Amino acid sequence: MASGAEATPLAVGVPADGMALRLRRRLRRARIPLFCYVALLPVLALFLYVRIIPIGFGFLLSFYKWNLISPRKPFVGFDNYVTLMSDENFLLALKNTTIYSFSTVALSTVLALPLAVFLSRPGRLSAFYQTVYFLPVITPLVPMSIAWKWIYDYNYGILNYGLSLVGLPAVPWLTDPDIALWALVIMGVWKVIGYNLVLFLVGIRNIPHEYLEAAALDGASDWQRFWRITLPLLKPILLYVLVTATINAYNVFTQVYVMTLGSQSAPGQAVRMLVLDIYTNGFQFFRMGYASAEAVTLTLIVLGLTVVQFGLVRNDPAKEA
Amino acid sequence: MDTTKPNGATSGDANSTGPWVGRRSALKLAAGAAAAGLAGHSANAADVTLSVWTGYPELVPWYQAVGDAYARANPGTKVTVFSTTLREHEQKLAAAMPTGTGPDLFDVGQILSISFIEAGLLKPNPPEVDKQLRSGAYKDVSVDQFTTDGKTYGLPLLFSTPAMFWNKAMFREAGIAGPPDTYGEMMDDAKKLVKFDSTGKMIRSGMSLRLSGQGSGIAEKFRFVLEPAGGSLIVRTPSGKYHQGYDNEAGRAALKYYIDAVQVHHVDDPKVQHDADAFVAGNTAMLFREAWVIGEIQQKNPALEYGVYPIPAWTAGGPKKTLLQHDGLYVSGRSRNMPAAYDFMRFLTNPENSVLLTMKSGWVAARQDVDWSPLLKQTPQYEGFVTPPKDIQFYLEPVLSPWNEIESRLADQLPGAYVDPTLKDNPQKVADAVHKWAMQTDQILKDADLYGTR
Numbered sequence: 001m002a003s004g005a006e007a008t009p010l011a012v013g014v015p016a017d018g019m020a021l022r023l024r025r026r027l028r029r030a031r032i033p034l035f036c037y038v039a040l041l042p043v044l045a046l047f048l049y050v051r052i053i054p055i056g057f058g059f060l061l062s063f064y065k066w067n068l069i070s071p072r073k074p075f076v077g078f079d080n081y082v083t084l085m086s087d088e089n090f091l092l093a094l095k096n097t098t099i100y101s102f103s104t105v106a107l108s109t110v111l112a113l114p115l116a117v118f119l120s121r122p123g124r125l126s127a128f129y130q131t132v133y134f135l136p137v138i139t140p141l142v143p144m145s146i147a148w149k150w151i152y153d154y155n156y157g158i159l160n161y162g163l164s165l166v167g168l169p170a171v172p173w174l175t176d177p178d179i180a181l182w183a184l185v186i187m188g189v190w191k192v193i194g195y196n197l198v199l200f201l202v203g204i205r206n207i208p209h210e211y212l213e214a215a216a217l218d219g220a221s222d223w224q225r226f227w228r229i230t231l232p233l234l235k236p237i238l239l240y241v242l243v244t245a246t247i248n249a250y251n252v253f254t255q256v257y258v259m260t261l262g263s264q265s266a267p268g269q270a271v272r273m274l275v276l277d278i279y280t281n282g283f284q285f286f287r288m289g290y291a292s293a294e295a296v297t298l299t300l301i302v303l304g305l306t307v308v309q310f311g312l313v314r315n316d317p318a319k320e321a
Numbered sequence: 322m323d324t325t326k327p328n329g330a331t332s333g334d335a336n337s338t339g340p341w342v343g344r345r346s347a348l349k350l351a352a353g354a355a356a357a358g359l360a361g362h363s364a365n366a367a368d369v370t371l372s373v374w375t376g377y378p379e380l381v382p383w384y385q386a387v388g389d390a391y392a393r394a395n396p397g398t399k400v401t402v403f404s405t406t407l408r409e410h411e412q413k414l415a416a417a418m419p420t421g422t423g424p425d426l427f428d429v430g431q432i433l434s435i436s437f438i439e440a441g442l443l444k445p446n447p448p449e450v451d452k453q454l455r456s457g458a459y460k461d462v463s464v465d466q467f468t469t470d471g472k473t474y475g476l477p478l479l480f481s482t483p484a485m486f487w488n489k490a491m492f493r494e495a496g497i498a499g500p501p502d503t504y505g506e507m508m509d510d511a512k513k514l515v516k517f518d519s520t521g522k523m524i525r526s527g528m529s530l531r532l533s534g535q536g537s538g539i540a541e542k543f544r545f546v547l548e549p550a551g552g553s554l555i556v557r558t559p560s561g562k563y564h565q566g567y568d569n570e571a572g573r574a575a576l577k578y579y580i581d582a583v584q585v586h587h588v589d590d591p592k593v594q595h596d597a598d599a600f601v602a603g604n605t606a607m608l609f610r611e612a613w614v615i616g617e618i619q620q621k622n623p624a625l626e627y628g629v630y631p632i633p634a635w636t637a638g639g640p641k642k643t644l645l646q647h648d649g650l651y652v653s654g655r656s657r658n659m660p661a662a663y664d665f666m667r668f669l670t671n672p673e674n675s676v677l678l679t680m681k682s683g684w685v686a687a688r689q690d691v692d693w694s695p696l697l698k699q700t701p702q703y704e705g706f707v708t709p710p711k712d713i714q715f716y717l718e719p720v721l722s723p724w725n726e727i728e729s730r731l732a733d734q735l736p737g738a739y740v741d742p743t744l745k746d747n748p749q750k751v752a753d754a755v756h757k758w759a760m761q762t763d764q765i766l767k768d769a770d771l772y773g774t775r
Contacts, residue, residue, distance in 0.1 A: 067722070068415050069436045089733065154592040170522070175533050175591040177737050260535040263595035267736035268535020283412045285726040286436070 062292035080293035093277040101249035104188035112193050116200035133194035145258035148187045177270035196241050203237035239313040243306050250302050274298050369661045370399040374424040376410030383681040387674050418442045421655040425662040428478050428650050431720045438469050444654045445472035458690045476670050477687030481646035483609045484705050489626040491606040500630040507633050511588035514606035527588035529595050529605035533736050537728035545609050547575040548716050549635040549642045562773020563766050568759035573751050584745045612706040616683030629705040645715035723769040734758050
């Protein structure tokens, strides 16, 4: 090609121009990512400083015994992890958090999905309902937890008042050790359902109408269209919802902290959660190394669950083919 | 010297000039400022900003009032006060002190201060502060508590001593002559004082115990019964080590008392309103709490007819015991204003400001050589707190770094046990539960290298 180009005068300059052009293009191509990296550098540096380094430091700390105040910080190897495996409080917190997470994620997904299908249909009040369901997502958690504490109050709570109107006995939502965890689940579902709903709604609206219309022409029922078309096409959204909801649920803290504060609150042990246990060990007992080991374990658990969810919900091209 | 002191010519003249200052006056002021600068010490004094951190938001008005008075007495000195909840305050201090970013002066309980002392973050008191602490102005026990290895650290600020608040109107209505002297009498009285509605729902508890929630406070309240019964959470051995002291008759009796109150005699219930809120609102007849509740009553229900009485003895003729907790004032070992901070600390704890502390916050000042008569004339209910009966025995909070964990771990277990139906009238299960918790206490002591039996 190059030799051919050199054969005609017109072509004499072509290779040189072509090379220059290619070089310029290459440089331009090369410059774009370089510029991007340079532009991203401050943000990456900040991310490194506020996220990656603390995570790394926390991981390292889990191999030490340190009380935050003392300059002495003896290396203890895997001792913190070994102790953790037989720590009744940690195991209880793990059990409670798992019950809370699975219940909250399952309920908020199962309830949000039909609601999203319903609200995806054109209707005058659709936007209003979406706003109503989304409000808890944007409401700050601390005041809401205090409000829920009052809603759950045995004597003055609106929930028990509602039960009394239909002749049901009052329920000690927070003070009964057998019920307190479920009271937190109810609040957790209330908080997250709007977020899941909006995500499902976006997913449903992105499903091409042709598929559903074609299925309807073929005589598919509403349920068949949902089960055979909507749900499979929603899998990526469903995966995202499950992963984010699980991560958030395992990190539950604020509402547990607020609802166990004071004398008229949930028994701490009945609603002991992992992050509360980490907080207690780290910032009340100043066992930073131990708390770090708990935090690393929590990260691994959530990571493992995320991988499992990816495996279960990921679209299988072979099956689809 | 006059230039550094309050009410001096400098501040007075400056005020009298108003917002418009003539050229001559300005020159005079500049010359005065230059002279002050040459004075060296005076200039430093004028530059001092003392930062104070407190874990008691209710003390802020007192800190500010005393800080303003101190600033007036020391022109140029400024006092800033920062407050959060007690737990957050402790966390902030724990993070800030080792990094040298803490305040000049702070109040804190001794569980944390001992960690600061062990880490070398607090310096021993200078001679004038040491002299004040040992001057006889404080209880001997306070001096002991603020002494580590023969050196004193900080000054006692306030006491946290519980007593029994009892509702006189409810007692009168129930035909009970006066507050109980023993725990047995207290239960009998509570049975007469508790009230239920027509559906059997409790609407007023006979006594308000701490039955739910989380945190060391639950175990602290459990000690109100355990200690008079003859037990202790931990016991110090002659060799200076510690072991649990409640896997015994007293521990079992204390737990049984709580279980009986909830499940057998139904004089209290986790479902009803509790604590100071319940007492102030008239929803309970008896409550163990500290002096600050008096301030709550004055503010929220001044018409409440109530009295304050010592916590009962376990049996008739037995000793009456109550907890004595100290909170201290400390100057950070890394303060850049150490002399001024110590001076302000002494100013805060002088007799007049000690009375002011109690009047403004409800907490009882730790200083003993003060005239309480103006306070008692105004609010006689304080008498049991500021001048407790001579026969009261005080038990202390051990100054140990894992103490909070010991109390909190026990507190984790107690609320569930109080309402556990399998523990009702079941001495063996009660004993098993107490034994299990006591072993956990010993384990915490072992982990901290503090365990010993000899």
